[in-house]
Amino acid sequence: MSDAQRLPASDDFVRLMDLPFEGGLNEVLHECREILEDTDFPTVKKWREQGGKVMGHFQVYFPEELAHAAGILPVKIRGAPVDREIADSRFGSYMCSILRSSLEIAMTGRLEMDMFVTHPICDGARNLAGIWSRNRPEPAQILYLPQNPNSAFASTWLTQEYRRVLADLEAISGQVATDADLRASTEIFNKNRALLREVYQIKRETPWLLPIHEAYVLVALGGLVQREEHNELLEWVLPRIRERDARQQDKMRVVFEGGFCEQPPLDLLRAIAEFCYVVDDDLLIGLRWLLSDVPLEGDPVNSLAVAYLDDSSYSPVQHDLRKPKEKMLLARIRGAGAEAAIVSAAKMCEPGLDELVAYSQALDEAGTAYFVTEFEERMSSFDHLQIQLETFVENLLFN
Amino acid sequence: MTATTEDIVGRGARDGGELFRNWYDGLTTAAAKNEKAAYVFVMGSLAEIVRTFDLHCVFPEINSLQTAVRHCSDEYLSLAEDHGFSPDVCGYVKADYALQLRGGEHPMGRIPPPSIAVQTNACNTYLKWSEIWERMYDIPVVTVDVPGSRSAPGTAVLSGESVERDRQYVLYQIKELISHLETLTGKKFDVDRLREVLRLTNRMGRAWRRVLELNRARPAVFDAMMEGTIYLGVANALRGTEEGAVYFENLVEEMEYKAEHSISPLVDHDKEHRLVFVGVPCYPIFRRFYQLFSEWGGVFVSSTYTWFASGGLNLDFEYDLENPVESLAEGVMLSVQRAGDSMLFHDKYLLDGIDEFGADGVVYHPIKSCRTVSTSLADSRRVVLAERDVLCLYIESDMMDKRVVSEAQLKNRIDAFFEGLESRRIRKATAGTAAAPGAEQSATTP
Numbered sequence: 150m151s152d153a154q155r156l157p158a159s160d161d162f163v164r165l166m167d168l169p170f171e172g173g174l175n176e177v178l179h180e181c182r183e184i185l186e187d188t189d190f191p192t193v194k195k196w197r198e199q200g201g202k203v204m205g206h207f208q209v210y211f212p213e214e215l216a217h218a219a220g221i222l223p224v225k226i227r228g229a230p231v232d233r234e235i236a237d238s239r240f241g242s243y244m245c246s247i248l249r250s251s252l253e254i255a256m257t258g259r260l261e262m263d264m265f266v267t268h269p270i271c272d273g274a275r276n277l278a279g280i281w282s283r284n285r286p287e288p289a290q291i292l293y294l295p296q297n298p299n300s301a302f303a304s305t306w307l308t309q310e311y312r313r314v315l316a317d318l319e320a321i322s323g324q325v326a327t328d329a330d331l332r333a334s335t336e337i338f339n340k341n342r343a344l345l346r347e348v349y350q351i352k353r354e355t356p357w358l359l360p361i362h363e364a365y366v367l368v369a370l371g372g373l374v375q376r377e378e379h380n381e382l383l384e385w386v387l388p389r390i391r392e393r394d395a396r397q398q399d400k401m402r403v404v405f406e407g408g409f410c411e412q413p414p415l416d417l418l419r420a421i422a423e424f425c426y427v428v429d430d431d432l433l434i435g436l437r438w439l440l441s442d443v444p445l446e447g448d449p450v451n452s453l454a455v456a457y458l459d460d461s462s463y464s465p466v467q468h469d470l471r472k473p474k475e476k477m478l479l480a481r482i483r484g485a486g487a488e489a490a491i492v493s494a495a496k497m498c499e500p501g502l503d504e505l506v507a508y509s510q511a512l513d514e515a516g517t518a519y520f521v522t523e524f525e526e527r528m529s530s531f532d533h534l535q536i537q538l539e540t541f542v543e544n545l546l547f548n
Numbered sequence: 549m550t551a552t553t554e555d556i557v558g559r560g561a562r563d564g565g566e567l568f569r570n571w572y573d574g575l576t577t578a579a580a581k582n583e584k585a586a587y588v589f590v591m592g593s594l595a596e597i598v599r600t601f602d603l604h605c606v607f608p609e610i611n612s613l614q615t616a617v618r619h620c621s622d623e624y625l626s627l628a629e630d631h632g633f634s635p636d637v638c639g640y641v642k643a644d645y646a647l648q649l650r651g652g653e654h655p656m657g658r659i660p661p662p663s664i665a666v667q668t669n670a671c672n673t674y675l676k677w678s679e680i681w682e683r684m685y686d687i688p689v690v691t692v693d694v695p696g697s698r699s700a701p702g703t704a705v706l707s708g709e710s711v712e713r714d715r716q717y718v719l720y721q722i723k724e725l726i727s728h729l730e731t732l733t734g735k736k737f738d739v740d741r742l743r744e745v746l747r748l749t750n751r752m753g754r755a756w757r758r759v760l761e762l763n764r765a766r767p768a769v770f771d772a773m774m775e776g777t778i779y780l781g782v783a784n785a786l787r788g789t790e791e792g793a794v795y796f797e798n799l800v801e802e803m804e805y806k807a808e809h810s811i812s813p814l815v816d817h818d819k820e821h822r823l824v825f826v827g828v829p830c831y832p833i834f835r836r837f838y839q840l841f842s843e844w845g846g847v848f849v850s851s852t853y854t855w856f857a858s859g860g861l862n863l864d865f866e867y868d869l870e871n872p873v874e875s876l877a878e879g880v881m882l883s884v885q886r887a888g889d890s891m892l893f894h895d896k897y898l899l900d901g902i903d904e905f906g907a908d909g910v911v912y913h914p915i916k917s918c919r920t921v922s923t924s925l926a927d928s929r930r931v932v933l934a935e936r937d938v939l940c941l942y943i944e945s946d947m948m949d950k951r952v953v954s955e956a957q958l959k960n961r962i963d964a965f966f967e968g969l970e971s972r973r974i975r976k977a978t979a980g981t982a983a984a985p986g987a988e989q990s991a992t993t994p
Contacts, residue, residue, distance in 0.1 A: 238926060238930075239924075239926055239927040239930075240923060240924075240926055240927070241914040241922045241923060241925060241926055241944060242914075242916075242944055243636065243914075243915075243916045243919070243922065243944075244919065244923060248923070269669065269672060269696070270672070271672050271919065272671060272672045272673060272918070272919035272920035272923065273919040273923045275672065275696075275888075275892060275920070276891075276892050276919070276920070276923035276924040278698075278699055278700065278892065278893075279700055279892045279893045279894075279895075279924050279927075280923070280924050280927045282699060282700040282703050282893075283700070283895065283927055283928075283930075283931055284927070288699065288703065288704065289699060289700075289703075290698045290699040290704065291696065291697075291698050291699065292698075293693075293695040293696065293698070295693050296669040296672075296675055296691055296693045297669075297691040297692065297693035297721060299691075300693065300717075300720060300721050300724055301720070301724070302716070302717055302720035302721065303693070303717075305717075306695075306713060306714075306716075306717040309710075309713050310695070310713075313707075313710055465676075466672070468669075468675040468678075468679070468691060470682075470689065473679075473682070473683070474679075475683075494634075496636070497636050499636070499637050499638065499672075499673065499676070499919060500672065500676055502633075502634040502636060502637050503633075503637055503641070503673075503676045504676075505632065505634070506631065506632040506633055507679070507680075507683060509632050510632075510683075
């Protein structure tokens with residue numbers, strides 16, 4: 150496969166990234182990182198410059214197919230490591246960083262949008278709709294994803310709720326999303342999910358080919374561009390990653406848990422990668438929430454709702470009796486063939502911090518080694534963490 | 549003072565304390581006898597359904613705050629933190645976790661362990677909390693998921709169709725809850741028993757709303773942060789009971805009497821500064837916290853706590869006894885939605901409250917333990933300051949953790965706030981005098 154071979158042009162979607170495919174894999178990965186770390190959100194700006202509408206959805210999960218089918222770019226709002234000049238005054242002291250930085254990027258004009266959706270994933274995030282509406286002109290709302298997915302009525306209700314949100318999206322774009330449009334969008338997202346599963350398959354099977362920080366960049370870009378372009382990128386990148394000339398090292402296989410909402414800095418992930426192969430994680434789990442292809446038959450909105458409830462991953466912010474988080478974590482560790490876990494939480498993240506207790510107890514009972522840490526999206530020094538992690542790894546390797 | 553005054557004034561606080569002690573005695577007996585208890589929460593407690601099955605209602609939030617009021621929360625918090633809980637998470641959860649580790653030992657008696665947990669999503673921490681019991685006791689945890697307001701009041705209106713399907717969703721889940729309770733207790737659901745419980749809640753709610761309304765009187769007849777919290781305790785613990793209904797009807801009598809005779813909680817009500825409290829009280833120094841305001845003549849005429857923590861009793865809603873289950877679903881939906889609005893979108897309600905109660909100032913008390921209540925208070929303050937000519941005070945501490953309660957710092961801020969209020973009062977009086985010759989008499993009478 151020639152690195153110089155450009156992707157075929159397509160009129161079906163707008164390319165928002167200008168990637169140097171001619172330069173080869175490493176150059177593409179470098180540029181991907183540059184785009185992801187640009188806190189001026191160049192892909193979103195480009196989309197808007199062309200007249201496109203943008204819907205920002207706060208972590209963890211949003212059925213982006215709805216926005217896509219209505220012709221809107223769904224952008225995952227995951228905070229940013231920016232200086233907070235305005236937003237801090239809108240929050241109390243004991244709040245996590247992602248709430249503040251998400252408002253900051255909107256209030257400073259870094260990320261402009263036409264609609265904002267938050268979810269009651271935690272007691273802080275559910276406040277965002279009110280704060281947003283007091284500070285921003287774009288409409289803000291809460292999508293109540295069911296916290297009782299065990300009710301037999303949950304899928305009926307969620308289907309109708311998705312329809313309500315879809316109507317709001319259509320009003321923003323002025324474009325009606327037919328069932329055919331929704332199925333077409335679902336098909337594109339199904340392809341995306343399959344490609345993301347492939348990313349994680351590489352991490353599990355040959356983690357030396359794809360360290361966690363590179364995998365993270367590849368996954369995260371999906372929240373900033375149209376999925377067609379993301380698919381195109383992954384289809385170009387993944388075969389080349391498989392062909393990489395990288396040698397397996399004697400690193401410990403670990404699962405990283407705690408990245409479901411606020412995101413650790415890329416350099417933190419890079420620091421972890423120096424000592425460990427991260428063979429699975431919950432970073433940006435919302436982009437990988439649905440575990441398999443969503444059926445294209447039947448009511449497409451109902452299919453999305455059912456998939457959310459019944460064919461989905463887990464996180465500390467969804468209450469589902471079928472998915473005790475600590476048992477799910479143990480299953481993730483087993484499934485990935487990991488030897489240990491890094492269980493973490495963002496500072497001041499109440500659900501994440503609460504879950505650390507359950508995770509620790511379950512890992513103790515299972516006899517699985519684990520390393521506990523907290524992070525913050527703006528942290529810039531990792532020396533301390535590296536020393537601790539190195540000690541942890543050495544203890545396990547040499548004991 | 550007449551005998552009538554002595555009988556009536558202060559009766560709510562006295563009787564409330566006694567009822568509360570009796571209630572805890574009942575829980576202690578239940579624990580000794582291994583009787584079944586349902587753990588429920590203040591917001592959307594569903595106590596009515598639980599009582600229908602004659603289960604004891606345990607309110608873990610109330611248990612936890614009582615450890616702070618009784619100055620022993622630090623023991624409980626330390627124990628939970630020894631087990632891995634972060635200092636930065638809800639103190640209520642940690643105190644309860646430690647209480648379970650201590651076999652239910654509590655300063656008011658002994659708390660029975662849960663046989664079932666029933667919760668709404670009114671607070672996300674409820675969901676995390678119940679997962680702890682699920683792990684500890686392997687009990688059924690039943691969630692009634694209540695969709696709240698989707699956006700700030702006035703920015704968008706849910707269609708009638710959306711409201712109806714929300715109601716259907718809640719109704720369906722309540723029916724599922726009833727099945728769980730039938731299985732747990734081995735009792736068949738008795739709709740007439742529910743009807744009776746709802747009737748008693750209606751009586752209590754009617755009286756509660758009248759009590760809140762009576763604080764519009766000048767001078768105020770009770771302190772909504774201090775005494776209001778005592779009343780709230782009874783409202784939750786004895787919701788749907790005869791003694792609870794009677795208590796609040798007596799309380800109405802007391803407050804009407806006080807309004808009629810201008811009896812204030814302050815020693816000198818001529819100095820009254822009428823305040824609205826936003827948040828949850830500072831329980832580790834509860835009485836002192838109250839005094840920091842009352843010593844300056846501050847009285848809380850209203851409190852958002854009496855809105856969101858009253859289980860919807862503040863709403864102008866009564867259960868339809870002809871359709872008890874359906875009406876309960878509607879009541880739960882409305883009460884949880886309004887509780888959410890009172891915390892997430894409260895600026896409109898605050899502005900209304902300032903007007904209705906003639907408030908001079910608003911005191912925001914965000915706390916480390918509760919993000920639901922605290923996240924948007926700083927932002928709300930900006931709106932209130934822009935919309936109304938009132939002073940606002942913003943003080944942070946906690947409802948459980950005395951490590952983040954600095955009385956000296958609180959006092960400094962509170963003193964400065966009242967100096968501002970006093971100064972405004974003098975300026976207004978002076979301006980009134982200057983503007984209207986011969987108006988000195990009226991200007992000295994607030």
